[in-house]
Every structure is written in structure tokens, then in C-alpha cells.
């Protein structure tokens with residue numbers, strides 16, 4: 001159990017992080033607060049990289065494994081401020097809960113990781129094997145796993161702990177996701193004489209129907225590799241008396257373990273080739289969406305929207321070591337998977353680093369009006385993170 005002073009510390013840090021509004025690309029304020037805390041709490045180094053991720057490090061006196069605690073510090077926007085019972089950036093405490101945008105997703109976890117690392121190092125007088133890193137990661141909400149690439153290059157961790165909400169359960173995998181763009185190219189003309197052109201939207205309608213016949217891939221644990229149409233756009237828009245020459249549809253594809261950029265597009269391309277062979281007027285192309293965003297440092301971050309799935313075994317040594325330690329401390333975690341996408345896509349899915357999720361609060365509080373975190377979840381997850389260091393830094 002945390003003593004009163006440590007409880008106060010994690011609550012205060014969480015509140016201060018919430019008070020810094022930090023939509024994706026605007027995380028400078030939260031980086032400054034976190035940096036101040038890390039330095040004050042005895043972290044050996046605090047680094048801010050070109051994307052504006054903040055990485056604090058505490059080194060043990062003995063060589064050993066590197067463990068990285070990952071928490072994103074951006075939040076989704078508040079769109080309906082009037083609907084919030086309490087102001088979303090005031091971090092008021094009501095009914096043993098801290099209320100505000102980013103409490104559950106996921107500044108509570110970031111506060112707990114930071115405090116747990118500092119407390120662990122202090123209690124051991126740094127007499128432990130290995131290194132502890134706590135990363136406050138930018139641009140996760142629209143771009144999971146991209147800013148994280150910079151962090152894993154810098155830290156080269158042996159283990160990664162993702163702090164996304166799990167109600168103190170252990171998460172050893174997730175489906176990934178990709179955004180697939182389908183484009184059809186037609187020929188514009190006046191809509192009074194449509195036979196003179198090629199209507200790109202009619203062509204797209206045909207393509208969409210055909211794509212619906214594709215069978216999703218399947219994984220016994222992670223479920224279906226869903227392919228769902230999420231938006232469609234034609235050009236010119238609006239098309240006053242013009243037959244559209246261009247149409248673009250976006251698909252959300254959920255990715256299973258082992259699926260690659262090539263293997264995911266292959267059946268779609270095969271289908272498109274077949275359609276084009278049947279219709280000489282059809283011009284259609286499939287590709288991955290590319291995201292481009294500004295960072296709070298002024299630099300650009302860019303990447304294809306392809307975030308792989310990942311899954312470890314319950315029996316894996318590191319999973320069992322953490323599981324047993326948590327049980328020893330009186331916790332009763334279940335070992336399951338995340339239902340959403342996290343930075344684990346990069347660490348586990350791309351870089352093959354041993355990764356698991358362990359976070360406070362419920363995932364269905366993320367992105368909601370009146371988001372909150374129970375103080376009990378916040379203090380308990382700090383104890384869990386402390387236990388993770390005891391289990392892995394030996």
C-alpha cells in the first residue's frame with residue numbers, strides 16, 4: 001500500500017498533467033510539467049526528442065535489463081464542453097475520482113509510472129539491476145506506434161509496459177489496424193451528357209460491392225481481420241453539373257498477428273485486377289493512407305497508417321514473472337488482450353520487443369464526456385508498476 005505522502009504525490013501529478021490541455025501535436029505544456037517532476041524526483045536523465053516525446057531514465061547500480069513504461073500524453077479533443085459536469089481541464093476531485101480529459105486515457109497511468117519509478121529507485125537506493133525508462137509519448141491518438149519508433153530506437157528496451165486502461169489486468173496482445181485507401185479515376189464531363197465521361201462514383205460503387213465479398217482473415221484469439229468502409233469522397237465536390245472524375249473510399253482493416261503490408265493488400269489487388277480485366281473503363285488503385293502531422297517541437301511526423309497486431313503467450317517467462325509478482329502482492333489480474341490499438345503495435349508488432357499492457361481504469365471511459373479515473377485505480381496501478389520492476393529488474 002502507498003503511504004499518504006505517496007498517494008498525494010501521484011494524485012497531484014495526475015491533476016497537473018490534466019490541467020495542461022494536450023491535444024495531439026500540442027503536448028508542450030504537459031512535457032514541461034512532467035520534465036519538472038522527473039528532475040525533482042531524482043530521474044538521472046530527462047530527454048525530449050525531435051517529435052517532442054519525453055523520456056526519463058533512472059539507472060540501477062548494477063547492469064541488467066531495460067524496462068520502458070510507455071504512456072501517451074496527447075488526448076482526444078473535448079468537443080461538447082457544455083455536456084461535462086465538471087470542467088474537463090480542471091482535474092477536480094469528486095466522489096474519489098479525478099475528473100477530466102485524459103484521466104483514464106491516459107495521464108493517470110503516466111503519473112503512476114513516473115511516481116512508481118521514482119519510489120522504486122528511492123526505496124532500493126538505486127541498488128537494482130538494469131534501467132527504468134518512463135516515456136510520455138506524443139501523437140498516439142491518430143498515429144499509434146509512429147512516435148514510439150523514435151523512443152525504442154533511443155532506449156532499446158528489453159521490456160515495454162503499455163499503460164493503456166486495462167483495469168489492472170495484463171494484456172498480452174491486440175489486433176492492429178490499417179487504413180486502406182481505394183481510389184477510382186474517371187473522366188469528367190457535363191452531367192447533361194454523362195455518356196461523354198466516366199463517372200468515378202459509379203465505378204467505386206461496383207468496387208465497394210465486390211470488396212464486400214472478400215472473406216476476412218481470422219485468428220483464434222484475436223478474431224476477424226475486419227475490413228469496413230469508413231468514408232467516401234468524390235471530386236470535384238460539390239459537383240455542380242459535373243460527372244465526378246475521382247472517388248476515394250477509406251477502409252478500416254483490423255490486423256491479425258503476422259499480417260504484413262503486402263499480405264493485406266494482396267487479395268484486394270487481385271480482386272481489383274479482375275474487375276479491371278472485366279471493365280476496360282475501370283481504373284482503380286489500393287494503397288495505405290499516409291498520415292502527416294505537426295509536432296509541438298515544430299517538426300513533422302509522417303507514416304503510413306499500418307499498425308501491426310501482436311500477441312504473446314500466457315506461458316511466456318516475462319508474462320508469468322509479472323503475473324506471479326502481482327498475485328504475490330494481492331492483485332488478481334486476468335491475462336487477456338486489448339480490444340483497441342496501442343503503441344504496442346510498434347514495440348511488439350514491428351520491433352519484436354517483449355511487451356504487455358497494464359493500466360488503470362476502464363477502456364470505455366476513454367474519449368468520453370465526463371472522463372474520470374478512480375483514485376483507487378491510480379494508486380493501485382502505481383503499486384502494480386512497482387511490482388513489475390521488482391519482477392523484471394533482477
Ligand SMILES: [Zn+2]
Nearest residue numbers: 072105106164
Ligand atoms: Zn490511449
